[in-house]
Amino acid sequence: MPAETMVRADVETLKSLNRDYINSVQTSDVRRFDEILAADFRCSNPDGSLVDRKGFLAQTARPVTITNLQAQDVEIRIFGDVAIIHARTTYTLADGRAGSGRYTDVWARQGGRWLAVSAHVTRC
Numbered sequence: 001m002p003a004e005t006m007v008r009a010d011v012e013t014l015k016s017l018n019r020d021y022i023n024s025v026q027t028s029d030v031r032r033f034d035e036i037l038a039a040d041f042r043c044s045n046p047d048g049s050l051v052d053r054k055g056f057l058a059q060t061a062r063p064v065t066i067t068n069l070q071a072q073d074v075e076i077r078i079f080g081d082v083a084i085i086h087a088r089t090t091y092t093l094a095d096g097r098a099g100s101g102r103y104t105d106v107w108a109r110q111g112g113r114w115l116a117v118s119a120h121v122t123r124c
Helices: 003-027 030-036 053-061
Strands: 037-044 050-052 067-079 082-092 098-110 113-123
Touching: 003 030, 003 067, 003 082, 003 098, 003 113, 030 037, 030 053, 030 113, 037 053, 050 053
Parallel strands: 037 113
Antiparallel strands: 037 050, 067 082, 082 098, 098 113
């Protein structure tokens, strides 16, 4: 398969995984995260804490208080077997106010499939 075709296929796969990631945050879908997170996954939370995979899955299991979570301005950059996704988020807080933030996720091709290895989340 030509390299350009492979890159396009990887971008489409990563777009789909990014949608799954955002949907899993909104719906507390621990099962899906269990499928797409690497064993050594780490997440930098907006409060400055750093959690490992187990901690991230535990925090994901708690129901979220936001609604209408959307990823916007998604930028996917691929560097061989590593990809970085930058995006902006918008959502509605429990009190009805609008919220927003940014995230950067790092994905690595491991065993022939893309897995999330790192996430960094900020809120505005």
